[in-house]
Every structure is written in C-alpha cells, then in structure tokens.
Amino acid sequence: MTDSIITKGLTVAFDGRQALEDVTVEIPVPSVTVLIGPNGAGKSVFLRSVIGLIKPSSGSINVLGFDPVAHPDNVKRLVSYVAQKEKFSYPVPIGVDEVVMMGLLADKSIPRVRTKNDDLKVKEALKVVDMSDQYERPFDKLSGGQQQRVLLARSIIRQPRVLILDEPFNAVDVATQSLMIDYLQRLREQQVGIIIVTHDTNPLACLMEQIMILNKRLIDFGPPKKVLRPEVLAQVYGNNARVLDEEPCPIIVTGDIHG
Amino acid sequence: MVDLLAPFLIRAYIAVVLSGISASAGSVAVLRGVSYLPAEASHSALGGVSIAVFLGYILAVNIDPFYFAVLFSAGSAVLVAYAGGRLDKDSLNAALGGVMAVSLAVYALLRGLVPGNLKVIIDGYLVGDILLLTSKDLVQLGITVAVALFFEVLFYREVMYICFDSEGAEAMGVNVKFYDYLMFFLMGLSGGLMCKIFGSLLVFALVLAPAAATRMFSVHVRTYLLNTMILTILLGILGLFASIYLDLPSSGVIAGLTSAAYVVSLVYFKAIKKA
Numbered sequence: 262m263t264d265s266i267i268t269k270g271l272t273v274a275f276d277g278r279q280a281l282e283d284v285t286v287e288i289p290v291p292s293v294t295v296l297i298g299p300n301g302a303g304k305s306v307f308l309r310s311v312i313g314l315i316k317p318s319s320g321s322i323n324v325l326g327f328d329p330v331a332h333p334d335n336v337k338r339l340v341s342y343v344a345q346k347e348k349f350s351y352p353v354p355i356g357v358d359e360v361v362m363m364g365l366l367a368d369k370s371i372p373r374v375r376t377k378n379d380d381l382k383v384k385e386a387l388k389v390v391d392m393s394d395q396y397e398r399p400f401d402k403l404s405g406g407q408q409q410r411v412l413l414a415r416s417i418i419r420q421p422r423v424l425i426l427d428e429p430f431n432a433v434d435v436a437t438q439s440l441m442i443d444y445l446q447r448l449r450e451q452q453v454g455i456i457i458v459t460h461d462t463n464p465l466a467c468l469m470e471q472i473m474i475l476n477k478r479l480i481d482f483g484p485p486k487k488v489l490r491p492e493v494l495a496q497v498y499g500n501n502a503r504v505l506d507e508e509p510c511p512i513i514v515t516g517d518i519h520g
Numbered sequence: 521m522v523d524l525l526a527p528f529l530i531r532a533y534i535a536v537v538l539s540g541i542s543a544s545a546g547s548v549a550v551l552r553g554v555s556y557l558p559a560e561a562s563h564s565a566l567g568g569v570s571i572a573v574f575l576g577y578i579l580a581v582n583i584d585p586f587y588f589a590v591l592f593s594a595g596s597a598v599l600v601a602y603a604g605g606r607l608d609k610d611s612l613n614a615a616l617g618g619v620m621a622v623s624l625a626v627y628a629l630l631r632g633l634v635p636g637n638l639k640v641i642i643d644g645y646l647v648g649d650i651l652l653l654t655s656k657d658l659v660q661l662g663i664t665v666a667v668a669l670f671f672e673v674l675f676y677r678e679v680m681y682i683c684f685d686s687e688g689a690e691a692m693g694v695n696v697k698f699y700d701y702l703m704f705f706l707m708g709l710s711g712g713l714m715c716k717i718f719g720s721l722l723v724f725a726l727v728l729a730p731a732a733a734t735r736m737f738s739v740h741v742r743t744y745l746l747n748t749m750i751l752t753i754l755l756g757i758l759g760l761f762a763s764i765y766l767d768l769p770s771s772g773v774i775a776g777l778t779s780a781a782y783v784v785s786l787v788y789f790k791a792i793k794k795a
Contacts, residue, residue, distance in 0.1 A: 342691040353551050353684040354739050367692035373677045399739045
C-alpha cells in the first residue's frame, strides 16, 4: 500500500464543461494539505474525484494504492469525507447520535443494527469534539459550528487514514474554528492525512504542510513558503491578494495594505 | 342504526389501517424533497387502469385493473427518479410533472374509447369509496402493503441517510443509486394503493396532509413515520364513524379530517413558534 494520493493527468468534465484539466499531483499521507483556489476552480470536484464520487474523464487516481473507480469500497473505508454543510437536508428530523452513528453503521451489513458498543463509540467521538452534552439533540437545532463538529465526529468515528474536509470553517465562529484546528492537529499526530479546502489559509498556518493551488489546472503544490508567493497568487486571485512573510508560515492578506 | 361490525365496515377498518401504513410513504416523500410523488404516482395509476380496462374491452378478457394501477404508479415513480436525476430536487419536480402528464393523457384518451359501463371502473380509481372494497381487494392491498413495509423497515437507515446527506452516504459506501430507486418505487407503490382505497383525487389529502402535519412536531425520523401512520389511522377511523352517522361520503370525510389536521397543526405550530 502506497502512502500517498496520486493523480496523473486527472481531467474531469461534466455538463459540457471542463471542471479539472490535467491535474498531476502527489499528496503524501500522512500530512496536512490545504487546497485553495477561486470559486469554480474545481476544488470540490477534485475531492469528490479522489473519493470516487465522480469518475474522471481521463487520467488516473490512486488513493493509498487503490483506484477509487475500480475499488471504491476500499477507498471509502480508508477515506472520510466531510462535505460542505449547505449540501445537507435540514428538514430531515435526525438526532446528533444518529448522524454520528451513520459513520459506524454505513460499514455494517443490512439491517445495520445499532449495538450498545456503537452507542459508546458515538459518545466517545462526540466527547472528542466537545459535543457529548448534545447526544440526543435534533441536528437542525444546533448552531453552524456545532453541526460542523458533529459532522467531524461522524468522520473520525470511522478511523480513516485520510480525512477530507470541504470548506469546514464556513459559518463557524473563531472559538469553534480553533477547537476544530486543535483536533485536526491531534489527528495529524495520530498519522492521519488531512486535506482541507478553504478560502482562508491563515487559521491553518501552523498546521499546513503543503498548499495546493487549483484553478481547473494545478497552479502550484508544495510547502507554504514555496507556494505562497505573490507571483503564484496573482495567477489565481489577480492583484487582490498579498503575502506577508511571517513565521512559521506566510500570511495572505486581501485588500489595501497601509503603512 | 348501522352495525359497526358489519362486514363492509370491518373491511373499511382494515383498509384504513393499511392506508395508515402506506401513508408513511408520504413522510418519506417529504423528507426526500418530492412531497407530491405519491400523489403523482396515484394519478399515473389512472393511466394503467385505463390501459387495463381498454385492453380488456378490445381483447374481450377480464383484466384486473389493480395490477396495472400499481405497475404504473410504481413505474412512474421510478421513471421520475430516472428522468429527474437523483440529487437535484428541482429537476425531480419537473420530471414529476412530465411523467404525470403522460399518464393522464393516456387516461383521458383511453377512457374516451371504452363504453360507459367500463368508464365506471376507471372512475372508481379517480374517486374511490372505501366502503365498497371487497375481500379480494383487501388481500391485494395487504400483500402490497406488506411488501412495502418489509422494505421500508429493512432499509430504514438507508432511507434516512440518503434523505439527510446523500453525498455523505455515498462517500461512506452506501449504494445510494440503488436505494434511491427503491425508495421511489415504494413511494409509487403506496400512491397506487391509496388510489385503490380512496381514489387518486384524494391522495393529496390522505398521504401528504398527515405527513405535512406530523412533520412539524416530529424530532426523529422514526417517530415521524410512526406519527404519520398513527394520525392517518386515527383520522381514518374517526372519519369512517363520522361519515356513517352524518351519512356523508367516507373518503371525502376522511380527507376533510386529514386536511383539517394539517391546518390546525400549522396554526398551532406557528402560534407556539411565535410565543
């Protein structure tokens, strides 16, 4: 089993438009990779291709030794995915415990019976994300940050080797964001690979090991100090983003800078 | 004085219970974002009934329209899932209208080609009468409900997961495509059943109204499905008694009660939300 996610010439097209074009990259596992790019750059498409939800038009994908198209079940056991919250249907009355339980029961055979041991594991996962007091609360009654933590618990209960998060900090306050980043740090220490799509790399400055910049094509990939350079960012964001060379990682600043 | 244990009433009680179990499909439709699907399916059943009656007429054979009704209702629901794509609710609702239009066109065309005595059979599925159900009807309905209930219980979690987060479920290895088609098939089947019991015109009131009413007060999928079943059965029995004592059409009274339950629930829910 290889310890990386490799795409070679990955091209994805649907609805008559090219979403990804010839993306070749090798993401080491474990590591923390932050994926950035403008809206419509194909970031979510890249993630969904990696976990086998979208079939590439051409090129290949290898996730820890498995092709997500040929061996989707192997990939789905190794990789956990937290989609953007906007994709959830909130009219469905479902409890916090049941949402996290999805992560466990999805791997069981039908009728996917819930055991006492499963309940304990769910409680443990909720404790990790500081949500154990919300065990039976309806999911739609939680705040955006609390929902994101529950979804994180659902992913980590599967004990993945790779955790993929699509814009996890949207509508999340600073305290929750900080708590989630602390938890991601602990996962990284446990040798879990993490790929995060975000529009703001700054909160992850201390955590990220690679940055991948995508704008349908791969613009750049590598350590933050190598990638976060004005001439690279200008290719994606024009002159709207500037880079402050801070330690341990450069900071991206948008808008006018005075003084 | 009507004997409340008269055979035709006992058959009606059983039909109410069967329709209550079927009404849980309305809840699934609400959760899946295709609330009108059971009603669409019941209208599509009319196309099947018309074909059965028309074929029976030209071939001079006796064809039971019920089988064509459930075949068309379940088939049309699956067609909606296929035509609309699985995840896009707007496309699904557009496909729902398109499929229903085709079935209704078949219904209108073929109904016009059969003699008056056969039109009555077709019209029985348009405005049904729960008091006219025969023992054979109940056996057919019972078997179909049992099949639907079996799959609903067996795949309860799959249904819940797909309605809540289909992409997440797929990412975890759930065969979303298969279960989604199965879900549509079962919702369509229930639409066909309700068409037989109450007539397709009243399926909105019998399937959608209780599901919409109980949704406001249910905090879990399991209790939501149960609440819909219980409310439909209670109002069905109450409606039967009321129709007997008031000498009014049973299906109409039951539909009136379920619709009233929705309105009362809505007003109450808005009031407690405001308070």
